[in-house]
Amino acid sequence: MQRRQLGNLELSTPLLGFGTMRLPLQEDKKTVDFERVQQMVDCAMENGVNYFDTAYPYHDGTSEENVGRALAKYPRDSYILVDKLPIWACKEKEDMQKVFDTQLERCGVDCFDIYLLHAVSHENYDDAERLGAYDFMRRMQAEGKVRHVGFSFHDSPAFLQRVLASHRWDVAQMQLNYVDWSLQHADEQYRLFTEAGVPLIVMEPVRGGFLAKLPESAQAPLRACQPDWSDAAWALRWVADHPNVRVILSGMSDLAMMEENIDTLKDAAPLTEEEERALAESLEELSKVTAVPCTGCRYCMPCPFGVDIPRIFALYNDYKRHQNQFLVKSMYQRFTPAENRADQCRRCGACMKHCPQHIEIPDRLAEIHAEIQGLE
Structure with a gap:
């Protein structure tokens, strides 16, 4: 697996990271299937994909437990573990410590390699500042319980400028794919992060699966150019083409998906001019499809009135x-x-x-x- 240096930090990361928001489920479609998770973690580690991203609310709080359990067989210094501070779950300053301690316990570790302020937006950042979330994360770093501090971002370029100016960040996580490059101003966000010297972890590279199964009209120019590439491979390779991207997270939910993504990114070369033209033609066709820009993150759930x-x-x-x-x-x-x-x-x-x-x-x-x- 290709590896990239995480900015100026003393941390080498695989280009592909394992996002654990969409782990395989048992037949009830609710309970995480640990045996399959273990198989995927083993496959990842065998292929140099040693970057694991989890969070407090994923799978109703069970993602952290399953990831920690699956990684327990490996030496702690052999993998990179990332977790996030859910500011919406903290009403008082003391709550941040309680949540953090719970996360360490769930994961079965005594330190997170990267700890992010989760899903920063204009709706929660004032709360984060009021509670002193940044200072808390830096204190955890000083105590040796966090190696690097950052944030994941879900808002506009204008608001991003405020967040970048408010503190010194080691790393950040943003949504980046070839549709949102213009649709959600990811191009401007990418520029701001890069100019600020903040290395990037990318989430939603295939937009919650939307770019993994394109309409036939959008597939046609891609198939003509590279018949052997899957739709998902095109999306991952496009993201990998951006030099400030250090890790591409994929919310992989089965072993086959993981093996395909490993094969795609183990030696991904930059896109050629011909490939870029094919992708532009595909995007033109895709723009004609009217759909909802939902990534399936389930942050909107549960609905008080039962709507799925x-x-x-x-x-x-x-x-x-x-x-x-x-x-x-x-x-x-x-x-x-x-x-x-x-x-x-x-x-x-x-x-x-x-x-x-x-x-x-x-x-x-x-x-x-x-x-x-x-x-x-």
Whole structure:
């Protein structure tokens, strides 16, 4: 696996990182399948993918436990473990220490290699400053419980300037893919991070799976250029082309996906001019597809009124890519319980407070319900 230096930090990282927000599940679709997690962790370690990213809320708090358990067989200095401080779970300063201690215990370690302020946006940064989150993380660093401090970001370039100016950051994590480069101003964010000298960890390189299964019209120019590359491989290689990107996180949920991503990034060369033209043609076709920019992160859940927001958006996005009216009506009307459908939304707005993509969720739910119900 290719390795890159994490800026000026004394840390060499693999280009591919294991994001643990979408771990394999058992048949109940809720419980993490630890045996398969262990297989994936073993495969990752065997192939030099020793960067593991987890967080307090992932899999309802069980991601940290499963990752820690799977890594327990390996020497602590053989892998890089990243966790995050959920400021929304902290009401008082003392809560940060409680959460942090819980995270160390769940992971079964005494130190995090990187500790990030989680999902920074204009809606939570004032709380983080009020509680002294940055000073807390630096104190954990001084105590030897954190090696490097940073933040993951979900907001505008203008707000990013404020965050970068407020403190000295070792590293940062941002959403970067070839769709959001212009759609969500990731190009401007990338520039600001780079000019500030902050090395980048990338999340959502395939946009929650959206770029891993393109519509046929968008696939055509890519297949003509590189018939053997998967849609996901194109997305990963595009991200790898950016020099300030040091790790590309993939939320891998099965062993096959991990093996494909390892093969893609183990010796990925820069895109050629011909490949860049093919990707531009694909993006032009993709821009014609109207869908919801949901990555399936589930930060919007649970809905107080039972709406399964990520499922509905996923069904709708799949329909827009493949135009299978029968399938989307069947999956929505027959296999989505009535109490979980979009028309149960009461516009309370709770979901929008946590959506990293800033989707107007109640409006989109109403539109989707009307459109699917109106299909013949």
